[in-house]
Amino acid sequence: MTIALIVLNVLLFGWQSLNPEFTLGWSVIPKEIVTGQDLVEPQIVQGPQGAIEVPQAPGPALIYFTIFSAMFMHGGLGHIGGNMLYLWIFGDNVEHRFGPMKFLLFYLFSGIAATVAQVALGPDSVIPNLGASGAISGVMGAYLVLFPKNRVNSIFLFHMVSVPAVVVLGMWIAMQLFSGWGTVGQNSQTGGVAYAAHIGGFVAGVVAGLGARLMMKKEPENRSYEFYTIKG
Structure with missing residues (x-):
């Protein structure tokens, strides 16, 4: 299933590159989710440099379907x-x-x-939200609970170090919380990284992981996987 999800994300990204309006129409727009109405006309928002026009495009007949479509869409090669x-x-x-x-x-x-x-943080936002990072944050949250002792190889100050997953993922969520707190109220109308989505997905993953662990009699296996990050 993991491979299938990756393939689906890549295929949809290819479709996006050929259909820019699809990206606009099928992304999550908080105001659409709150009101249940599809925004099709450009919206004017106030940014740091003044008024900004945010383009819109027709979405699915059932606008709430964008909650699912957006989690398989991405904004660029680096993103996906x-x-x-x-x-x-x-x-x-x-x-x-x-x-x-x-x-x-x-x-x-x-x-x-x-x-x-993310919608709760900025219910009036008309900025399109897209990306699999919220769902993947959930996977990371579950991994933290189920495999906390797994060794993860990371690049730190140009040296390879092997640290427990609980350290790597603990640092990751700490950075999301710190960065998210620093941008509260800043990106709901002007775009940016969806830290609230990352945190919300991660919490959901932790809860699901705890539930799964309670139902399991066997302790998780300790297996090592390579994970490379660059810090400093």
Whole structure:
């Protein structure tokens, strides 16, 4: 299922590159989710440099479907590349523990939780939101609970170090919380990184991971996987 999700993300990214209006229309727009109405005309918002026109495009007949479509869409090669790398690294272990179909449902659940968190932060925002990072954050949250002692190889100050997953993922969520707090109220109308979605998805993953762990008698296996990050 992890491979299937990666393939689906890549295929949809290819479709986006050929259809720019599809990206606008099928992304999550918080105001559309709150009102249930599809915005098709450009919207004017106030940014740091003054008024900004935000283009819009027709979306699906049932506008709430964008909650699902947006979690398979991306804004660029770097965006999809980073997300798919994280999904590849952490997804297979969590999928093995949940099983393919339960993993798919969990992935979608995490994506929904991420969207709810982002919409709650800026319900009047007309900025398109897209990306798999919310759902993948859920996968990372579950990984933290299920495989906390797994060794993860990271590049730190140009040296390879092997650290427990709990340290790597703990640092990651700490950075999301710190960065998210610093941007509260700044990007709901002007765009930026959706830290609230990352945090919401991660929390959903932790909850699901705890639930799965309670139902399991066997302790998670300790397996090592390579994960490369560059710090400093």
